[in-house]
Amino acid sequence: MRAAILSDGRFSVENVPDPEPQEKSVILAVSACGLCGTDHSIYSNRLLGDGAILGHEIAGTVVEVGQGVREWTAGDRAAVIPIPYCGRCELCTSGQQNLCGPGLAAMMGCGGAAGGLAELVRAPVSSLRRLPGAVVPPLGALVEPMAVAWHAVRLGNIRPGTRVGVLGLGPLGLFAGLVARQKGALVFGTDSRPHRVASAHALGLGAFAADDQPDDRIRDLTRGGPDVVFEASGRPESIERAAHLARVGGSVVLVASYHSPAEMTPGHWFNRGISLLPSIAYTPQDFEEALDAIATRRIDIGPLVIRPRPLEDVQDVFDGFATQTESAKLVIDPSI
Numbered sequence: 001m002r003a004a005i006l007s008d009g010r011f012s013v014e015n016v017p018d019p020e021p022q023e024k025s026v027i028l029a030v031s032a033c034g035l036c037g038t039d040h041s042i043y044s045n046r047l048l049g050d051g052a053i054l055g056h057e058i059a060g061t062v063v064e065v066g067q068g069v070r071e072w073t074a075g076d077r078a079a080v081i082p083i084p085y086c087g088r089c090e091l092c093t094s095g096q097q098n099l100c101g102p103g104l105a106a107m108m109g110c111g112g113a114a115g116g117l118a119e120l121v122r123a124p125v126s127s128l129r130r131l132p133g134a135v136v137p138p139l140g141a142l143v144e145p146m147a148v149a150w151h152a153v154r155l156g157n158i159r160p161g162t163r164v165g166v167l168g169l170g171p172l173g174l175f176a177g178l179v180a181r182q183k184g185a186l187v188f189g190t191d192s193r194p195h196r197v198a199s200a201h202a203l204g205l206g207a208f209a210a211d212d213q214p215d216d217r218i219r220d221l222t223r224g225g226p227d228v229v230f231e232a233s234g235r236p237e238s239i240e241r242a243a244h245l246a247r248v249g250g251s252v253v254l255v256a257s258y259h260s261p262a263e264m265t266p267g268h269w270f271n272r273g274i275s276l277l278p279s280i281a282y283t284p285q286d287f288e289e290a291l292d293a294i295a296t297r298r299i300d301i302g303p304l305v306i307r308p309r310p311l312e313d314v315q316d317v318f319d320g321f322a323t324q325t326e327s328a329k330l331v332i333d334p335s336i
């Protein structure tokens with residue numbers, strides 16, 4: 001099969017042996033694989049050894065099944081939960097699977113099994129969720145990042161009327177805003193990049209550009225600050241900003257991941273009673289609910305998906321990651 005192999009800090013499309021099905025696993029022909037900030041940080045910080053196949057936002061079609069697989073047959077379409085939750089630890093058995101250490105450490109395409117930037121990928125049956133026919137492959141690949149947003153919104157305890165701020169309107173910030181709005185929240189976001197503010201508007205979310213005194217505007221519109229601020233920019237300095245923006249007694253939910261220290265003023269958080277809620281990954285339930293919301297179009301992320309690109313473009317996509325001026329999710333289709 002063809003796969004985008006990461007070696008020496010560069011991607012090249014190579015022919016590698018097809019994965020073999022194992023017991024209780026299937027081989028999927030990958031029909032869409034989304035790329036996100038996690039992939040970019042693995043790439044730019046060289047977090048994995050040579051020969052890695054990235055890609056953890058995967059939709060595909062079953063082409064072969066391993067021993068003991070009865071519930072799946074060739075032709076079935078699936079979205080993949082890339083985290084192999086151990087199912088035994090205290091976190092897994094108490095509904096906090098998103099924090100399962102062995103599961104996160106062995107995430108597909110992120111240091112665990114080979115990911116979806118290839119024509120074929122092996123996935124355990126326990127990781128598969130059925131994709132209804134109405135869900136086109138690029139949307140199937142976006143169930144995974146939608147599940148990340150879904151978990152964050154659940155952690156933020158969003159209810160009808162909750163006032164929400166979103167710092168950073170990349171795909172995750174937009175997804176969090178859309179999920180929060182679907183739950184009845186009033187959502188106001190901001191981003192330093194004008195094209196992202198424009199796409200928030202196109203999705204019907206309130207959003208302000210950086211030169212529009214966004215924090216003051218959001219504070220006004222939420223009468224004293226949002227109940228919940230989602231920090232989705234991934235910039236460490238934005239965490240303190242979120243605490244200033246939230247209302248007294250409000251909370252800050254971290255949706256992004258951070259790779260450098262942040263300066264914070266604990267007294268400010270303390271005196272204003274701001275809670276800090278880091279939201280990492282998702283539980284199987286979050287994933288299933290995100291899939292259902294996309295499949296039923298209760299949340300329409302269609303406008304965020306542009307034409308998927310072939311495997312040959314992977315290096316190009318990573319080169320342009322930080323400077324892209326489209327808000328669309330980056331999706332690779334290894335079958336083209």
Ligand SMILES: [Zn+2]
Pocket residue numbers: 035036037038039056057145
């Ligand atoms: Zn991702």
Ligand SMILES: [Zn+2]
Pocket residue numbers: 085086087088089090091092097100101102103
């Ligand atoms: Zn576990």
